[in-house]
Structures are given as C-alpha cells and as structure tokens.
Amino acid sequence: MLAVEDNVRIRRESSLEYYKMICSFPYQNHPIFYENKALRRAYIILLHHYAKEDVDYQRYCKPIITLYEHCFNIEEIYKEQTSQSSLKFIKEIRKTRWKFEKAKLHVYNYKYLFFAHYLLLIYGYISMDHPYVLDVIDKQHLKIHNKDAECIVHFVNALKTGDFEAAKSYLNRKKFHHLHFYYDAYKKQTQFLKGVEKRYLIVGTMSSGKSTFLNSLIGKEIFPSQNEACTSKLFTYVHRPSVEHFILQWDQHESFDYVTDDIMGKIDELNKHSTVKRVQIEGKTSPILSFEHRVVFIDTPGTNNSMNRRHEEATLEAIRNEQYDTIFYLMNATQLGTDDDRRLLSYVKEHIENHNDKPIIFIVNKADEIDEEANESLQELLESTKTYLKQNGFENPSIILLSAYISNLCQKVLNGESLTRREQNQFDFFYDYFAEETQDLTKYATEPCAFRPEIPNDQREVKTKNKPYDIKRIYTVLQHSGMYQIKNYM
Structure with missing residues (x-):
C-alpha cells in the first residue's frame, strides 16, 4: 500500500x-x-x-x-x-x-x-x-x-x-x-x-551546431546558437502540436510556466541558474516535418576537453541512462576528426555495442561551409566521413549531410520573421546557390530522401524587407538543405 x-x-x-x-x-x-x-x-x-x-x-x-x-x-x-x-x-x-x-x-x-x-x-x-x-x-x-x-x-x-x-x-x-x-x-x-512516442538523443561536440539543428527541428529560434558552451544541463523538447506557444518546466518542478514571448530569454535564464539541472520545453515542432505522433528531443551539453568537464559528464550520463530510441550524432563538416569528437565517438561506440536496438544517425552539419574553390566537394565530404567513422569502428554508418543554418533561414522567411542584414545577405546567396541541383545535400547521403516538401497552393511568393521571393524556390532550397532527410529516420 x-x-x-x-x-x-x-x-x-x-x-x-x-x-x-x-x-x-x-x-x-x-x-x-x-x-x-x-x-x-x-x-x-x-x-x-x-x-x-x-x-x-x-x-x-x-x-x-x-x-x-x-x-x-x-x-x-x-x-x-x-x-x-x-x-x-x-x-x-x-x-x-x-x-x-x-x-x-x-x-x-x-x-x-x-x-x-x-x-x-x-x-x-x-x-x-x-x-x-x-x-x-x-x-x-x-x-x-x-x-x-x-x-x-x-x-x-x-x-x-x-x-x-x-x-x-x-x-x-x-x-x-x-x-x-x-x-x-x-x-x-x-x-x-496515448499514442506512440519516439525519443531522440542529440549529441555532439560544442562546435557541431546542435542548437541550430534543434531550432531547425522546432521551426523557431529558441535556443541560443552562438559558438560557446552551455552549462551542464539537459534540455528536453516535447512535441505538442496544439500548443500555440511554450510550456516550460524544470527539475521536476510541481508547476510550469506558459511562455508567450521571449522564450529564448527564459531558456537562457534557466541555463545560467546554477541549481537547475534539467529543463523541459513543450510546444510545436516545425510544420515542414509534420509529425503526427509524439516526438521528444533530448539535447545534451556540447563536449569540449578544454572546457568544464561537467559538460562531458552530463552527456555521457545521458547516453547511459536516458530513455531514447535513436541517437542523432552531429558532426561539424569543417572539423572532422578532432580529439573532442574522437573521444565522444569512442564512448558512443562502446555504449551501442551493448545496446544493438539503439540506431545511430550521423548528421554532418554545416555542409554549406564546404569551399569548392579550395577543391573541396560534397562527395568528398561524404567519403571522408565514411572513412573517418569506419576508422572509429562504425562499419556501415547512416549518414546525412545537412545545413541546419540554411533550413533555419528558409523557415524564418516562410514564417514572415525579420532577418538581420547579415542573414538577409546570406539568404540571398543560398536562395540562388542552393537552388541548384548540384547543391542538393540529399544526394550525398547513405540513403535517398523519401520525403518531399508540401508546397502550399495559396501563395506564390513571400516578401522580406519588401523583396519578393518565390515560394517554390524557397522550398527547393529547404529540401536541398537536407532537412527533409531527417524524416527518413523518424
């Protein structure tokens, strides 16, 4: 009793x-x-x-x-x-x-x-x-x-x-x-x-772009994405399709907050709070992914040997003890093979050998930063990633090339959000360059993309700072960013 x-x-x-x-x-x-x-x-x-x-x-x-x-x-x-x-x-x-x-x-x-x-x-x-x-x-x-x-x-x-x-x-x-x-x-x-719930653990080094990736999954910029380490906390994002804003809860707190504005500020405040260990946010995910079932993303602190070791300890503990179905392992396309990444890969490899039911998807983020003028190519990136992972014990890895940043920019424009001058210039470049078939990141993956964007029929263009952009072309860039490839594994 x-x-x-x-x-x-x-x-x-x-x-x-x-x-x-x-x-x-x-x-x-x-x-x-x-x-x-x-x-x-x-x-x-x-x-x-x-x-x-x-x-x-x-x-x-x-x-x-x-x-x-x-x-x-x-x-x-x-x-x-x-x-x-x-x-x-x-x-x-x-x-x-x-x-x-x-x-x-x-x-x-x-x-x-x-x-x-x-x-x-x-x-x-x-x-x-x-x-x-x-x-x-x-x-x-x-x-x-x-x-x-x-x-x-x-x-x-x-x-x-x-x-x-x-x-x-x-x-x-x-x-x-x-x-x-x-x-x-x-x-x-x-x-x-009461329906099926799928849980995804997101791991990677500090430079892999996990916050940008998570923002892209959500369809809104709620996690700070500057290139600096967060505190040793776990952030869990729970998909609730009917919530208009965000439900915020932390450390098994008996109550919760309903946040209608400045969610990034609230998250940053909790992130800096020394006694808070875990934060849960509930809200919608990006409409481009169209999840009908329950989805949970568990974001771990970025690991970095030169920073506070608590970040690494929190990540390793999450890999060991969190309940999840799949690991999304993020890698920086411009920094493959760093000591930080090898160390984390080694631990993940050791863990999944004892848990064969835990698939791992390698997401090579920041693929838009590949410099073709320096004789770099997307195909070479894919091949070098395969070689690198094989050297670290992963024989037949599932690999996706992704630009979470391009995905975020496209979603901002589609949502009618304002862009900074820098973002506007970058979007103009990607709008032209990534519309080309040669820059379709989905072609450089271990599995073909099984999903295509659903383009709305009631709108032909969208304006940002009074400059018109073709809706169909934006969705093409969004597709080429690799974001739809994520649905292959969800």
Whole structure:
C-alpha cells in the first residue's frame, strides 16, 4: 500500500500533466474567441473567480491565466475586483443571443459552455452535490436547471475518465452545441498522449551546431546558437502540436510556466541558474516535418576537453541512462576528426555495442561551409566521413549531410520573421546557390530522401524587407538543405 506522501506525489504529478493538457487545447477555435472583448473578458474573469477556490487550480492558475489572457486578448485578470462586478459578468455569460446559421435562426447562450469549462478546471472527478457545483448553478449565478447541470457534470466526468462514447451522448441537445469544442479538444489530446512516442538523443561536440539543428527541428529560434558552451544541463523538447506557444518546466518542478514571448530569454535564464539541472520545453515542432505522433528531443551539453568537464559528464550520463530510441550524432563538416569528437565517438561506440536496438544517425552539419574553390566537394565530404567513422569502428554508418543554418533561414522567411542584414545577405546567396541541383545535400547521403516538401497552393511568393521571393524556390532550397532527410529516420 502506498504511503500518504506517495499518494500526494502521484496526485500532484497527475494534476501537473492534466493542467498541461488543458493548456494544450486549441483555444483559437473556442467559441468565445470570436466574440467581443467585453464578453471574452467577463468569461475568463469569472472562470478564474470561481475556480480559484480549488486547491489544484490554485497551483496551476498562473500559466493558465497567462495563456487565456494572451489567447483571448484580455489583460490584468488578477487585478479585477470580481466580487464587485460578478453579477454584471454573469449576466453577460447567460445572456440569450441569436444568429443565423445555414438560413436558420440559432438561439443560444454561453452559460453551459462556461459551466463545462469551469468543471474542466477542477482536477479529478466532481459530484453533483459538490459545493463548487451548487455555488455556480444557483439562482443568483448561472441559473442552470439541475437536470442540465447534471448532464454537464456527467459529460465532463466522462471526458476525464476517457469514456468518449458516454461524453458524446450528451451533445445531441441544441443547448449543449458549444460543448463540442471540449469533446473534440479533450479526445484529440488524450489520443495523442496515448499514442506512440519516439525519443531522440542529440549529441555532439560544442562546435557541431546542435542548437541550430534543434531550432531547425522546432521551426523557431529558441535556443541560443552562438559558438560557446552551455552549462551542464539537459534540455528536453516535447512535441505538442496544439500548443500555440511554450510550456516550460524544470527539475521536476510541481508547476510550469506558459511562455508567450521571449522564450529564448527564459531558456537562457534557466541555463545560467546554477541549481537547475534539467529543463523541459513543450510546444510545436516545425510544420515542414509534420509529425503526427509524439516526438521528444533530448539535447545534451556540447563536449569540449578544454572546457568544464561537467559538460562531458552530463552527456555521457545521458547516453547511459536516458530513455531514447535513436541517437542523432552531429558532426561539424569543417572539423572532422578532432580529439573532442574522437573521444565522444569512442564512448558512443562502446555504449551501442551493448545496446544493438539503439540506431545511430550521423548528421554532418554545416555542409554549406564546404569551399569548392579550395577543391573541396560534397562527395568528398561524404567519403571522408565514411572513412573517418569506419576508422572509429562504425562499419556501415547512416549518414546525412545537412545545413541546419540554411533550413533555419528558409523557415524564418516562410514564417514572415525579420532577418538581420547579415542573414538577409546570406539568404540571398543560398536562395540562388542552393537552388541548384548540384547543391542538393540529399544526394550525398547513405540513403535517398523519401520525403518531399508540401508546397502550399495559396501563395506564390513571400516578401522580406519588401523583396519578393518565390515560394517554390524557397522550398527547393529547404529540401536541398537536407532537412527533409531527417524524416527518413523518424
């Protein structure tokens, strides 16, 4: 039998994951999202006003409110004196509304939507006679009939237990039409979290460009990529396709932050914190990779003999003890065969000999820096990499040539992000040079690329600093960067 403290710990872990899932709903599709600001404000303020009495919600309300404020474009919920204006807000929620849909008059209000949302913010099973329920539905508040309230309570409890057939049975009534949002969001999140998970360990020396590579996988620049060592921490990035921004957690902390801006600054702050050992970020991955399943990237500190040995120790410990399916081993195309790299390769070789089920993919990054004028070539790079790896005990290595930097530049332009003057000049060069078939990095790999970009049909060009670029050509450069080759192994 579990001790009391173990039960508390498990409950906290479960509630932590539960509220992270609540933060993963696609609120840009929420019915209130399309309403006027006054209604949005009343709705969110009242949610917090009622739910803040719950102990579990109290622990996680800060990131939830941060998400709601940003998503629904409202401000300063905590400063609102709800008790003085709650009746005004309640009347706004339960107000009867009309609109035409498909040539039919639709009569509705948002009190049932609100009540279900409120119950979802309360962790765990909730009964009809719970004080929280009775307080919200009474005549001074939402004025929901007991039978309707009971249906919504059963609906929410069915969602929480994963009984989606039972939950769906309550959606037939017109007054519960808006509850489809919670049904769809909860079911999609539950199925996603129960699905297959693939975990990838990213290792390499300090100069291999791991941060740039990880930024390319994510599709946003969130990890500092300057050529200097980070502290001895592990960064884990978890793919959550419905999260609009980032969920940030560290060192088994009981809560989490929802970060809507300056994620790089937050990561840098934690990176400098001497007591923090592990940081987990959850958010989307790059749309060019289109992951439908759960994907986790574990980024290790870059090793370098001349720097703090804790970086190497943390990396070796991760290779030994982390749970992962595949190793992505990054190599610097311009610095093959350094002492740092040989040392790390030796340890990886020793480890995988005892774990034959752990495939290793060698990613030769910075292939765009090959100097053809100095009689260097991509084919020679591939062959020299094969020879080097064979000398270090890898007989038939899987090798990819990659330019994570070009991939990042292309994604920035496609996302409409601004470029620095230096980035603009470099992008102009790559836009011309890497569109050529001779610079297709996917041709210089041990396996042909099985994936091609899905080019949107609704847009022909994109502008950066008022300069137009052909969308199709950008995707060609992106494909030639080697980024799509990564999907061969995922």
